[in-house]
Amino acid sequence: MAYNLADKVLLEAKKAVVGKDEVLSKALLAILAGGHLLLEDIPGVGKTTLAVAFSKALGLRYKRVQFTPDVMPSDLTGFSIYNKDTGEMDYQPGALLCNLFLADELNRATSRTQSALLEAMEEGQVTVDGVSRPVPRPFLVIATQNPAGASGTQPLPDSQMDRFMLRLSLGYPGPAEELEMLRRKQQGNPMDLVEQVADPADLERARQEIACVYLKDEVGEYIISLVSATRTDPLVHQGGSPRATLAVAAMARACAWVDGRDYVLPQDVQLVFRDTVAHRLLLTGRGLAEGADPAAAALKRVKAPGLA
Numbered sequence: 001m002a003y004n005l006a007d008k009v010l011l012e013a014k015k016a017v018v019g020k021d022e023v024l025s026k027a028l029l030a031i032l033a034g035g036h037l038l039l040e041d042i043p044g045v046g047k048t049t050l051a052v053a054f055s056k057a058l059g060l061r062y063k064r065v066q067f068t069p070d071v072m073p074s075d076l077t078g079f080s081i082y083n084k085d086t087g088e089m090d091y092q093p094g095a096l097l098c099n100l101f102l103a104d105e106l107n108r109a110t111s112r113t114q115s116a117l118l119e120a121m122e123e124g125q126v127t128v129d130g131v132s133r134p135v136p137r138p139f140l141v142i143a144t145q146n147p148a149g150a151s152g153t154q155p156l157p158d159s160q161m162d163r164f165m166l167r168l169s170l171g172y173p174g175p176a177e178e179l180e181m182l183r184r185k186q187q188g189n190p191m192d193l194v195e196q197v198a199d200p201a202d203l204e205r206a207r208q209e210i211a212c213v214y215l216k217d218e219v220g221e222y223i224i225s226l227v228s229a230t231r232t233d234p235l236v237h238q239g240g241s242p243r244a245t246l247a248v249a250a251m252a253r254a255c256a257w258v259d260g261r262d263y264v265l266p267q268d269v270q271l272v273f274r275d276t277v278a279h280r281l282l283l284t285g286r287g288l289a290e291g292a293d294p295a296a297a298a299l300k301r302v303k304a305p306g307l308a
Helices: 002-016 021-032 047-058 073-077 111-123 175-186 200-211 217-232 242-258 266-280 285-290 294-301
Strands: 037-040 062-066 078-083 088-093 100-104 125-128 131-134 140-145 166-168 236-238
Touching (some): 002 047, 021 037, 021 242, 047 062, 047 100, 073 125
């Protein structure tokens, strides 16, 4: 099932997103691992297209909010309105009551609106008028963020960055990929070619199987050593949190599952470590000036265990 599901979903996503196979593969790992995904890049490189393609391929109920400063928390969580016929307050669901929520340009939103999103991401629920309501399962957030310094944006708070399992960047396509995009666009909307090849129940079963993938103590200690190395790096002001350790383990399990294994290898950890941890680190002034990459440095410094 692992190979078939992952391969079929990726095949469909590639119909809409050209030349970004590695980004698509890692994004799917985060979805399978039960995490949320942050896409950070300039406008127009396909961030929204990636999210919509996965929602179609996985048959997920999808909602999108274009964040601006006037988006209110109630737009996400929903609100209660008085029903004069019954004399009671009726709940009107907000945008978060879906399987895949696309938070477009999240770093344009106010802190109050971002905090409403945090509750759904971390606790799987929304609270309106003191009543908590669970979000549907499966639930995941794919957020897009323009680079800090772009007009009308502000950096996301550290606590929110830490809630994203993975941060990815698509970057510009190469000339050949961009030409292929033009060809496909001439033939119609490429998104119309993306077909549903799985459903929410399939994704839930996959997540349950991935949670059971065996993580040997030596591999767990390797993950801890890597995260600890970011905490002692002199160029890092704030290293990886325990949540980062859990995220790396979850991503490594997903990597093993997609590869058809029920156990994690050090190579799985190495494949996902940098993208899972780098966005959680706060660099010192010197680290920023030197363009330091503490996650990559940790991979070089910490020796991987030799497993029999």
